[in-house]
Amino acid sequence: MHYQLEIALRQSEGALARVLGTAQRRGYAPIAMQAATDPRAPAWTLSMTVESERSAHGLKSQLDKLHDCLAVEVAPCR
Amino acid sequence: MNGAEWLVKALEAEGVDTLFGYPGGCIMPFYDALLGSTMKHVLVRHEQAAALAANGYARHSGRVGVCVATSGPGASNLVTGIADALLDSVPMVCITGQVPTHLMGTDAFQELDVFGMTLPIVKHSYLPRSVDELPTVLHEAFDIARSGRPGPVLIDLPKDVQLAKADHLPAPAPITSPPVVNAVPVGLVDALSLIARSKKPVLYGGGGIAIAGATKAFRRFVAATKMPTVLTLRALGALPFDHPQFLGMLGMHGSRAANLAVQESDLLVVVGARFDDRATGKLAEFAPHAKVIHLDADLGEINKLRRADVSVHGRIDHSLNALCAAISRCDDWQALCAERVAKHAARYDAPGSDIYAPALLKRLSELKPDAIVACDVGQHQMWVAQHWGFKDPTHHLSSAGLGTMGFGLPAAIGAQLSNPGATVVCVSGDGSIQMNIQELATVARERLPIKIVLLDNQALGMVRQWQELFFHERYSAVDLSDNPDFGLIAQAYRIPAMRLDARADQERVLAEFLAIDGPAFLHVAIDQKANVWPLVPPNKSNTEMLDAPAQADAIAHADAKEFVHALPT
Numbered sequence: 052m053h054y055q056l057e058i059a060l061r062q063s064e065g066a067l068a069r070v071l072g073t074a075q076r077r078g079y080a081p082i083a084m085q086a087a088t089d090p091r092a093p094a095w096t097l098s099m100t101v102e103s104e105r106s107a108h109g110l111k112s113q114l115d116k117l118h119d120c121l122a123v124e125v126a127p128c129r
Numbered sequence: 130m131n132g133a134e135w136l137v138k139a140l141e142a143e144g145v146d147t148l149f150g151y152p153g154g155c156i157m158p159f160y161d162a163l164l165g166s167t168m169k170h171v172l173v174r175h176e177q178a179a180a181l182a183a184n185g186y187a188r189h190s191g192r193v194g195v196c197v198a199t200s201g202p203g204a205s206n207l208v209t210g211i212a213d214a215l216l217d218s219v220p221m222v223c224i225t226g227q228v229p230t231h232l233m234g235t236d237a238f239q240e241l242d243v244f245g246m247t248l249p250i251v252k253h254s255y256l257p258r259s260v261d262e263l264p265t266v267l268h269e270a271f272d273i274a275r276s277g278r279p280g281p282v283l284i285d286l287p288k289d290v291q292l293a294k295a296d297h298l299p300a301p302a303p304i305t306s307p308p309v310v311n312a313v314p315v316g317l318v319d320a321l322s323l324i325a326r327s328k329k330p331v332l333y334g335g336g337g338i339a340i341a342g343a344t345k346a347f348r349r350f351v352a353a354t355k356m357p358t359v360l361t362l363r364a365l366g367a368l369p370f371d372h373p374q375f376l377g378m379l380g381m382h383g384s385r386a387a388n389l390a391v392q393e394s395d396l397l398v399v400v401g402a403r404f405d406d407r408a409t410g411k412l413a414e415f416a417p418h419a420k421v422i423h424l425d426a427d428l429g430e431i432n433k434l435r436r437a438d439v440s441v442h443g444r445i446d447h448s449l450n451a452l453c454a455a456i457s458r459c460d461d462w463q464a465l466c467a468e469r470v471a472k473h474a475a476r477y478d479a480p481g482s483d484i485y486a487p488a489l490l491k492r493l494s495e496l497k498p499d500a501i502v503a504c505d506v507g508q509h510q511m512w513v514a515q516h517w518g519f520k521d522p523t524h525h526l527s528s529a530g531l532g533t534m535g536f537g538l539p540a541a542i543g544a545q546l547s548n549p550g551a552t553v554v555c556v557s558g559d560g561s562i563q564m565n566i567q568e569l570a571t572v573a574r575e576r577l578p579i580k581i582v583l584l585d586n587q588a589l590g591m592v593r594q595w596q597e598l599f600f601h602e603r604y605s606a607v608d609l610s611d612n613p614d615f616g617l618i619a620q621a622y623r624i625p626a627m628r629l630d631a632r633a634d635q636e637r638v639l640a641e642f643l644a645i646d647g648p649a650f651l652h653v654a655i656d657q658k659a660n661v662w663p664l665v666p667p668n669k670s671n672t673e674m675l676d677a678p679a680q681a682d683a684i685a686h687a688d689a690k691e692f693v694h695a696l697p698t
Binding site: 068112115117 | 248255427
């Protein structure tokens with residue numbers, strides 16, 4: 052199953068590495084990703100496609116716990 | 130005032146009374162600022178022990194444990210203690226020195242990316258590059274460490290940030306967290322309905338009970354429902370060991386009564402537990418007939434390994450209080466569970482004249498019923514869990530998630546310093562004790578009255594047991610028959626030491642040992658072939674418990690004499 056993640060992140064030390072590491076360690080393999088700073092706020096916007104046999108809920112609940120994650124949306128890819 | 134001096138004042142304002150650490154080059158400004166502080170700094174002899182002592186301090190007291198180390202090897206030596214805190218949800222703030230910001234990234238002396246190294250094992254971490262960040266960082270670090278599901282937070286502090294002028298920073302003040310809203314838990318009505326319909330309910334309590342300070346609420350719920358109760362390793366004491374509803378620990382070395390009840394149950398009320406594999410055995414066959422009500426502070430644990438029919442997310446004490454309205458009618462089931470507890474009670478009448486470790490631990494527990502027990506990892510850890518009569522989960526300090534050999538002695542130091550008037554017993558093995566044996570120096574220096582009980586079977590016992598049972602008795606790298614004289618080592622640190630070899634001497638030696646004023650070390654010789662029973666083999670269902678000697682014989686042994694100390698339960 053492929054999932055599409057849309058994540059808003061604080062622009063803080065290690066934030067991107069934390070998200071990527073959490074996804075990989077929890078069993079969600081990154082397929083594609085794109086990140087950019089948000090000109091309107093001190094934040095990153097991160098779009099990431101991952102592949103996993105595990106549920107979307109599992110990844111969202113782990114990412115939601117990261118202090119740097121401001122918002123996480125996960126949806127199955129069509 | 131510089132950044133380090135501001136930080137020390139801020140830690141004092143936060144209420145930190147004790148910190149554990151080891152100085153070095155890049156943390157020297159902080160150590161300089163510590164002179165004259167109201168906080169007690171405990172100089173350990175290895176940074177891993179600093180993290181584990183802070184860990185033990187936090188586990189017993191519920192307060193945030195603080196440890197300090199320098200950059201490079203000092204910081205990397207903290208890693209195991211930090212990981213241990215993450216796995217067991219222990220609130221800690223870990224402060225490391227870092228090379229000055231202009232040298233970062235240049236492979237400077239003792240430069241190590243500890244921030245990067247620890248990303249997977251912290252709840253959060255900070256690397257402030259300006260002194261102006263310190264107030265926010267410190268405030269958030271303590272708040273994150275203790276809020277929700279607690280965990281360790283790292284602050285990696287460059288030396289120039291410590292030395293930077295900080296007169297303009299706001300005066301440190303106590304950190305207050307926003308009050309928790311006592312909302313009616315979602316799922317409550319459905320949970321009450323499931324409990325009312327259940328004929329074979331089991332309450333499955335985990336480490337989250339003590340973490341949430343929910344022991345009283347947990348006991349109220351048991352009293353209200355009379356539900357048969359099993360506990361994880363981390364939860365032992367949440368219900369007193371002799372409570373009529375307590376069936377024992379569940380899982381790999383759990384009691385037969387506990388495992389059978391869970392496997393036959395039609396409803397599991399899971400409180401602050403996470404379906405750890407050591408508790409569930411083969412997950413696909415765990416409690417196959419049970420619906421699940423899962424109460425947890427961490428949404429990430431709900432539906433992670435076992436789907437919950439009803440989930441109640443939020444503070445456990447609030448949820449339990451609300452669930453006390455539950456009506457549970459299952460008298461026959463309660464009677465059956467109680468009958469099994471009696472039938473499968475542990476026996477202590479082992480044949481032979483040498484020391485039988487379970488009986489020794491049970492006797493110690495009777496002699497010191499209010500002791501705080503810090504244990505290491507291995508067979509002795511399981512014997513403590515099975516045979517010590519715990520009445521309070523904060524009195525059982527055990528590295529459950531990470532299984533850190535070397536945990537016991539530093540954790541005992543931390544617990545003793547958090548509660549100076551308490552009796553603290555450290556139970557260790559001859560493998561584990563040598564992983565942090567240098568902390569006998571800390572015990573001696575601080576005159577901590579810790580009673581250290583070393584169960585010496587001259588082997589890495591748990592690995593030896595598994596090699597015996599599951600690797601065709603091919604013993605690989607488990608022999609410790611060349612152990613040093615541990616009593617002499619203790620005495621070299623000016624700690625009185627005694628030795629116990631024979632059962633006939635047990636009562637006298639224990640009395641003399643416990644009567645020693647100050648720290649004391651008891652070296653106990655036990656049989657190398659004594660194993661931990663019952664045992665659920667790896668990847669097996671919890672119904673497939675092995676008892677000794679008969680079933681184990683079928684697997685590995687023809688000679689039952691070798692199981693002289695293995696009594697059936």
